[in-house]
Amino acid sequence: MLTTLQATDPGSRLAIGAVAAGVTQMPPKADVLGSLKPLAAIVRFDRDEEIVAQGGKAAYCYLVVSGCVRTVRLSEDGRRQVGEFVFPGELFGWEALDAHDFGAEAVTPVTLHRFARLDFDGLADRDHGFARRLRELTGIQVRAGRDRMFRLGRMSACERVASFLLEMTERMNLVDRPSIELPMCRTDMADYLGLTIETVCRELTQLRRDGTIAVERTKVTILDRRALAAAGCRRVIH
Template sequence: MQIESVTNEAPTATNVSPMGRLLPLTPNLSLPGFFMGFARNEEIFGEEEPADFVYKVASGAVRTTRFLCDGRRQIEAFHLPGDVFGLERGEVHRFSAEALTNCQIMVIRRSALDRAVERDCAAARELWVLTSQDLERIQEHMLVLSRKNAAERVASFLLKLADRRASDIVELPMSRGDIADHLGLTIETVSRTMTQFERDNVIALPNTRQAILKNRAALLAA
């Protein structure tokens, strides 16, 4: 990993503090921070490590994961540009985060966030909204995990990605194994399901890291 300069311009006395320049954690809340670059598969932070920073994806993609004691893995979420991750209530991270692709990550000191929230109720509200959105997203995912079958899970996943990108051409920065560990399935089932969708002319798979939605209705019904 490597600390990156934010822009093409060289840093100046006005836009760089010892904590870095002001960066938008949300559209309404900017805090001093800096950027870091991570290479594909590099760890951004580990489970149980001190949660001294909050992160936001500037470019690339990230996964947050945790493990059961016997090694079974769960991927809590995939984070795309604009997503905030690594925000904790306690002292340590409850997930680890790894780069899915080479990526640029905005890094903000948690102490700076804490201070902003102590004096500014609007900032405090922004923080609450961030966490609420996380909660809503994950409640949606819980429904998928508890009550949907393999085809429905993969369909939901593809549709969510397409909605985020606002396009029927979906880039898949994650491996089949990552998708499986996110959906509570096996690699083989994910692969078989996608191939079946392709045979049924519901999607096209020009290569393993790209899917094109050809029949949204069929995916919704799946």
């Protein structure tokens, strides 16, 4: 509406287009926490272990050192939504209010730095740079959330899966490499994308048959990145 999309130079238009197409922004692997590190406890969790409980008191937040974490919400009737996957160098749990609205679980064995939220806020009060980077991080997180909103609200299954694969290559810093090892199982992918496992499988198969990717269990090789980026338009004819 009101498409006076005036201007904003041609470039930015394209950039947004890319985002809308599912290429989500990647958080900078900044050491946001520099001066906080001495206060960190190192904690480890096994695969599928619960790190924070949904509804649990938000006493700590975490920085992923190695491995992969998922945040999850489970509704009473068993429906499950994965909020996000968290990769090394990224934070989670710091934006909670009093309680964690999403739980967190280890997708793979993980090593984490754990910070007391009190220390966290204290540092933000003392250190403007830290507070500023925190606000920047906020922007990144909110933006990522909006990308996912578009994906869930307006993308077909095929597009969701294709954009997911592209997102993962970015998130895992493997843009230049064709092959990625997905840490999460199909169920996690499905609950992240708002689909069923079966549909995720079928779309992967479809992309494989098209010669766009190769799949063997958790390893996905992107054979044709351009086609993957364009994927999904096949079925959505407007």
